[in-house]
Amino acid sequence: MNKQSAFHYLSRLKDKNMRLSIRLIVMAVLSVFAVTPQSKAQQLHFNMAFDGLFDNREFKGDVIPQTIYGMRLTPQIGFEHDNHTIMGGVSKIWEFGSKGDIEPIPVLYYKYREEKWSASFGNIPRTNLQRQLPDAFLYDSIAFFEPVIGGTLIQYYGTDLEAELYCNWFSRQRMYDREAFRIVNDLQYNLSFLSMGYYAALTHFAGSIAPGHYLYEKFMFNPWIGVDLSGFMPERTVLRLEGGLLSSFIRCRKYDNWDKALGFMGKIEAGWRWFNVQSTLYKGDCQQEYLHDPDAGIMFHRSDPFYNHTFYNKTRLGIQFYDDGNIAFGFNWNLHFTPDTPIHHQQMITVKYNFNPGVIKRRFIP
Numbered sequence: 302m303n304k305q306s307a308f309h310y311l312s313r314l315k316d317k318n319m320r321l322s323i324r325l326i327v328m329a330v331l332s333v334f335a336v337t338p339q340s341k342a343q344q345l346h347f348n349m350a351f352d353g354l355f356d357n358r359e360f361k362g363d364v365i366p367q368t369i370y371g372m373r374l375t376p377q378i379g380f381e382h383d384n385h386t387i388m389g390g391v392s393k394i395w396e397f398g399s400k401g402d403i404e405p406i407p408v409l410y411y412k413y414r415e416e417k418w419s420a421s422f423g424n425i426p427r428t429n430l431q432r433q434l435p436d437a438f439l440y441d442s443i444a445f446f447e448p449v450i451g452g453t454l455i456q457y458y459g460t461d462l463e464a465e466l467y468c469n470w471f472s473r474q475r476m477y478d479r480e481a482f483r484i485v486n487d488l489q490y491n492l493s494f495l496s497m498g499y500y501a502a503l504t505h506f507a508g509s510i511a512p513g514h515y516l517y518e519k520f521m522f523n524p525w526i527g528v529d530l531s532g533f534m535p536e537r538t539v540l541r542l543e544g545g546l547l548s549s550f551i552r553c554r555k556y557d558n559w560d561k562a563l564g565f566m567g568k569i570e571a572g573w574r575w576f577n578v579q580s581t582l583y584k585g586d587c588q589q590e591y592l593h594d595p596d597a598g599i600m601f602h603r604s605d606p607f608y609n610h611t612f613y614n615k616t617r618l619g620i621q622f623y624d625d626g627n628i629a630f631g632f633n634w635n636l637h638f639t640p641d642t643p644i645h646h647q648q649m650i651t652v653k654y655n656f657n658p659g660v661i662k663r664r665f666i667p
Contacts, residue, residue: 346379346388350428353652354445362642363593364606369442371396372652375426377408386412392426392448406449421454431456431465432487436581436605436615437547437566437588438502438521443603447471452482464488479514480507483603494532499524499545506601515555517591517601523547523566539572547583547608551590553597562586564611577619584612607637607645614638629653 356369377390390408410423426449427433433444450469457464466486474480482505489498500523508514525545534540544567551560564585571578589609591597599606607613614637621631630652637645 344381346381346386347377348655348657349374349376350656351375351652351654352445353650355648355650356442357648359646360637361645362639363609364637364639364645369396369445370398373445373448375408375448377426384414386414388412394446403446406447408449417459418455418457420456422452424449424451425454425467429454430467431463432489432500434485434487434500434502435523437523437583437608438485438500438604440599440603440605461492462488462490474507474509476510479509481505481600494529496527496529497525504601504603506597514596515553517554517597518552519602520550521548521588521604525566537574539570539577541568541570543568547585547588549588549590553591553594560590562588562590564588575621577617577621579617579619581615582613583608583610587611607639610639612638612640627655627657 350373352373352375354369354371354373358367358369360366371394373392373394375390375392377388379386379388388408388410391405392408393405394403396403406424408424408426410421410425412419412421421429427444428448430450433439450467450471452468452470454467455465464487466484468482468484470482472479472481484503484505486501487498489496500521502519502521504517504519504521506517506519508516523545525543527541527543530540530542531538544565547564547566549560549562551562552558562585564583566581566583568579568581570580587609589602589604589606592599592602592606592609607615616636616638617633618636619631619633621629623630631650633647633649633651635647635649637647639645
């Protein structure tokens with residue numbers, strides 16, 4: 302068997318064993334819980350998250366229009382003993398109207414936690430992150446279809462300071478698949494109604510085993526400062542402002558030179574009761590060199606393609622019909638403004654349900 306045939310065989314074998322692997326994950330977690338010596342600190346956790354999404358994107362120009370309509374279910378069961386936790390489960394996506402079946406994504410990770418820091422290793426849900434990346438770093442559709450990060454996550458929890466560092470290895474090198482990973486570091490410091498921090502990300506997009514592909518690299522940095530005036534406003538009123546720089550350094554090894562981009566990115570958010578308005582502005586250089594290169598494209602940048610314009614404004618008009626912390630149902634109408642194109646419209650309906658009964662304590666027999 303030649304190398305190419307071997308890789309195709311292994312790929313098919315992986316698909317066949319995916320569902321079996323998911324069953325084994327859940328069985329392994331339950332088995333560990335059953336055989337571990339008795340301890341008052343031993344606990345069993347269970348939670349299940351449901352996400353429903355209708356996203357109609359009436360985009361113009363060089364941004365592809367599409368409609369995403371589907372749902373995602375992520376049940377997890379886990380075992381906790383003192384500072385150690387093992388969680389296992391699966392994230393399954395159904396996209397309505399799709400003819401192909403979307404393979405479920407395993408969730409399995411180990412977490413060690415102290416009072417002010419923790420470290421996790423495995424397939425970790427993005428919901429475990431302290432902060433989700435802004436659209437300039439991660440396209441929201443990629444975040445929906447890739448709900449886990451595969452790698453390592455280190456987090457610090459302080460009174461006024463929070464920080465995290467993680468590596469997401471999202472593609473393993475094969476005959477026709479690239480080796481690709483992203484290292485992310487973010488930090489936020491709060492001082493009364495002021496806050497400051499940054500997002501930083503390094504993306505490594507190497508070639509596949511098959512020849513003819515070049516390596517792409519990108520480093521992004523977004524320092525920001527924010528003001529939260531909600532405490533000075535009437536009850537149930539939100540008013541926040543944030544601004545900072547957005548810079549990128551991009552290289553293709555074929556040309557071996559770094560393309561640099563720099564601009565201003567600011568955001569203002571205002572809300573009252575169920576209504577919310579948020580406007581994000583970017584002005585500066587195009588942030589996505591090689592976006593239209595078929596060898597790189599959106600899977601290299603992994604960020605919103607609107608940031609490949611010298612001017613971009615996204616205004617979101619939102620209504621939150623219901624939100625009690627576990628159940629949320631809302632509607633957003635997004636207006637996207639770019640040079641030399643009509644207004645881009647986007648209508649979104651989101652449904653979220655988080656079933657989290659908390660800790661299921663093991664009953665011990667004296």
